[in-house]
Amino acid sequence: MTLILQNARLIDGTGNEAVADAAVMIEDGKIVYAGSASGSPQIDEAKAQRVDLGGNTICPGTFELGGQLVDSVDQARLEARKLLREGVDVIKIASSGGVTSPNDDPDWLGMRTEMVAAIVEEAENYGGRHVAAHAIGFAGIKAAVQGGVHSVEHGYALTDDLRQEMVERGQFLVPTLIETLHPDTATPAAVAKSSKWHALAQESIRASVEAGVKIAVGTDAGLVPDHGANLGELGLLVKFGGMTPMQAIVAGTRTSAELCGLENELGTLEAGKLADVVVVQGDPLADIDSFSDNSRILLVLKQGSVASNRGDFAL
Ligand SMILES: [Zn+2]
Numbered sequence: 013m014t015l016i017l018q019n020a021r022l023i024d025g026t027g028n029e030a031v032a033d034a035a036v037m038i039e040d041g042k043i044v045y046a047g048s049a050s051g052s053p054q055i056d057e058a059k060a061q062r063v064d065l066g067g068n069t070i071c072p073g074t075f076e077l078g079g080q081l082v083d084s085v086d087q088a089r090l091e092a093r094k095l096l097r098e099g100v101d102v103i104k105i106a107s108s109g110g111v112t113s114p115n116d117d118p119d120w121l122g123m124r125t126e127m128v129a130a131i132v133e134e135a136e137n138y139g140g141r142h143v144a145a146h147a148i149g150f151a152g153i154k155a156a157v158q159g160g161v162h163s164v165e166h167g168y169a170l171t172d173d174l175r176q177e178m179v180e181r182g183q184f185l186v187p188t189l190i191e192t193l194h195p196d197t198a199t200p201a202a203v204a205k206s207s208k209w210h211a212l213a214q215e216s217i218r219a220s221v222e223a224g225v226k227i228a229v230g231t232d233a234g235l236v237p238d239h240g241a242n243l244g245e246l247g248l249l250v251k252f253g254g255m256t257p258m259q260a261i262v263a264g265t266r267t268s269a270e271l272c273g274l275e276n277e278l279g280t281l282e283a284g285k286l287a288d289v290v291v292v293q294g295d296p297l298a299d300i301d302s303f304s305d306n307s308r309i310l311l312v313l314k315q316g317s318v319a320s321n322r323g324d325f326a327l
Pocket of ligand 1: 147165
């Protein structure tokens with residue numbers, strides 16, 4: 013059976029222009045065609061299930077990207093090797109203090125460059141595993157970038173020199189612009205710390221976008237926001253980062269898949285990719301905040317199977 017999603021606008025995640033009257037064809041959990049309806053391949057109608065999406069928008073599924081303390085280079089290597097033997101795909105380190113943590117500060121350096129470099133080297137040697145660094149203040153970001161991590165989460169205090177270095181090294185930035193404090197449970201000190209650092213985040217993201225740093229989308233999963241609200245990040249990339257809605261969608265789909273090393277399977281709607289598909293009400297290029305409103309996410313397919321069908325489509 014071929015599932016054909018039709019009467020929809022297509023944003024395929026590659027950054028190419030939206031296709032106004034599109035069809036996406038899915039077989040065995042994979043996309044076999046995504047493009048204009050008029051250009052879609054001939055198919056035996058007896059083996060087709062056609063679903064009318066009512067003029068709404070088909071996008072690729074989006075991504076949500078998610079430390080332990082070490083005190084010496086040898087210990088860093090040891091902890092990294094333990095995690096790698098346990099089979100982790102990505103090692104997450106904290107090279108600066110945190111915003112939500114009460115006993116440290118983003119300006120503090122959590123790990124020196126040579127510790128980061130030791131972990132990166134061990135991960136690279138172990139089948140090319142990636143290292144992601146939580147780094148908010150300047151010292152921690154510098155250690156992460158120059159230690160050679162694959163991605164920097166937060167990166168609020170980035171400078172132009174470090175942005176240039178990230179571009180040259182091909183490193184990703186996961187800017188995490190969404191507020192991570194629950195206002196009803198946070199202490200006044202935490203609120204003050206958070207508002208200071210989030211103001212910096214909002215100032216700094218535009219320069220990172222302009223410098224050409226690869227931007228992927230994530231939030232500190234498990235803290236706040238609740239899962240499902242994380243796509244508000246796309247609107248913030250437009251509002252504060254100066255991205256176009258199309259660029260923000262690409263950040264949340266193709267670039268995030270690339271960061272996870274999954275660009276051959278996910279991130280765009282193209283023939284051969286897994287059919288992780290999201291149908292958004294209306295035109296998200298006209299209103300990027302459609303993504304942050306759950307009631308406007310009309311359909312979600314995971315590898316071609318229905319994960320959510322709020323739009324009551326006939327499938
Ligand atoms: Zn973090």
